[in-house]
Amino acid sequence: MKQTQIMLSHGSGGLESNSLIEGIIYEILGEVLVHNGEDAGVFESKMPLAISTDSYVISPIFFPGGDIGKLCVCGSSNDVAMRGAKPMYLTLGFILEEGFSIESLKKILYSIKQEALIGGLKILSGDTKVVPKGSADKIFINTTAVGQIHNAEYSVKNLALGDEIIVSGAIGTHGAVIFCQRNEINLQSDLQSDCVQLYPMLEGLKECKIHSMRDATRGGLAAVLNEWANTACVEIEINEPSIPILPQVKGVCEILGLEALSLANEGVCVIATPQGESQKILQILRSHSLGKNACVIGRVTKKADNAKNARVILSNAWGARRYVEYPQGELLPRIC
């Protein structure tokens, strides 16, 4: 009988583990896997390296615009790209629930492979654990990405008075899509998660002056800007009408009473750049299909004289100004 579900013995380290790993995982991942049957993968780099880890626990595991496999590659790849690095290598750690569908696992593995091919990423190490039914929900994946830093390292430490704040695309889309899925809201539209690898769009920015870059995942744009303001002790002001938001996302926010600024993104980054540099950067971003909606949304307006003044201010079309709070509470667990 053909096995259709993950069994506990697939995580034993014995014969069945071997059949899962060699027969399914290695088989599907194929050429993106640097497969050597050893405990650890080996690589070299003459340049400084950026490393970032993330665990992915998203629910549902398949969603419009992606799945947990695509997400785990994009998410970790983007995190190293945010340091000015070219993503190069990945590790993959699977935690599978006993009874999980092997068909679903295969789909996820194909997504991982496809994204690794898109990004030119090699998988250097992997691990598979199986836990009894009820001890985990379907599948969790941890990916650690390693990238080579070719240029100056981007860091929030560089943030300076007068810096312009750019977003690379429309915000809140991933969060809105997952919200609709989880609340069983049937969107009469083709709205899809923005889940994507950002490095191909960012590659052209090598010669540009960039102070800091961050992808606006959990907590959205509001979390990134508040973190920047707090860490660099500055005031940031953003201009509401200039923030790109898809009309469908605006609609979802209105129906559900959400704030698009706090919704998660999986393919949008925020860039802080010294005055005078933004036009060049926008031109490069907009020349890439992912960056068509890139625009300047605000500026670092003040050095804060104390922690209380390190804040984010939103001005609307009528000139009214309010604070953008650090997102609080949890509206939607398992967003990524």
Add this chain to the structure above:
Amino acid sequence: MKQTQIMLSHGSGGLESNSLIEGIIYEILGEVLVHNGEDAGVFESKMPLAISTDSYVISPIFFPGGDIGKLCVCGSSNDVAMRGAKPMYLTLGFILEEGFSIESLKKILYSIKQEALIGGLKILSGDTKVVPKGSADKIFINTTAVGQIHNAEYSVKNLALGDEIIVSGAIGTHGAVIFCQRNEINLQSDLQSDCVQLYPMLEGLKECKIHSMRDATRGGLAAVLNEWANTACVEIEINEPSIPILPQVKGVCEILGLEALSLANEGVCVIATPQGESQKILQILRSHSLGKNACVIGRVTKKADNAKNARVILSNAWGARRYVEYPQGELLPRIC
């Protein structure tokens, strides 16, 4: 009211996430953390690097001789040490169940810190996810370790006819301890998991000729030797009386009908070394407290002419010989 349990909002990416990460995780990990508040950590290396990832799902999370925090550092550190690398850096990914005890999380963080200090390891990147109650069991941790390869890279590809097989210590102890815990067998002894970082013992082996090295975790010694035999297409013969096993572990195996060869270890490695080199290696291993029981247990006896002959043979004290099978089925999920 003081918060005693993990809440969903601790994983939101917002204010409460921040309080968990800065107030508890950063606070406890302290100097072992290269904390820069960025998406990715940065490091450099002139030497080749080994990288290995593992997810830890052990149950119970606290056990005689360690906890999931100690285990996650030792396990990943050992995996890179097996390639002849000095473990240098770690990433940490936590998946926490809503309602998990913050007191337990703190204990685990202290264990992680202590092991990182012992191994001189720096934590470069971390991630914390919280899933709703029932979607995970207490805590899972993923660690990815990176190490610098100072000498020749050890690899199963080097395995050759005549190679001697060394184990660095008594086998099966971690597996036996977890078995007793899970079966609520009250051991009238001080038997503790062998969970430990192996690199300090192995550091002295830099000048020795070593073909391959593996830590015998899930699937135990039986899995390592079968993998070696299959990958290198050789026959390996081991001698039962020479295999070190603690009397308490022998007792547990007799009571529960277990095979010590298939029990997991978390602080024992298997070394394949060319003929004539083993005495030098044993001397170095035995000079370290972890290697007091190190000994030669067998040899690569034949080049196999086909996959069927690539096997592991155990000879007992009376000269009887039998195959050591690749462990099959799953006796004990969540051993690591």
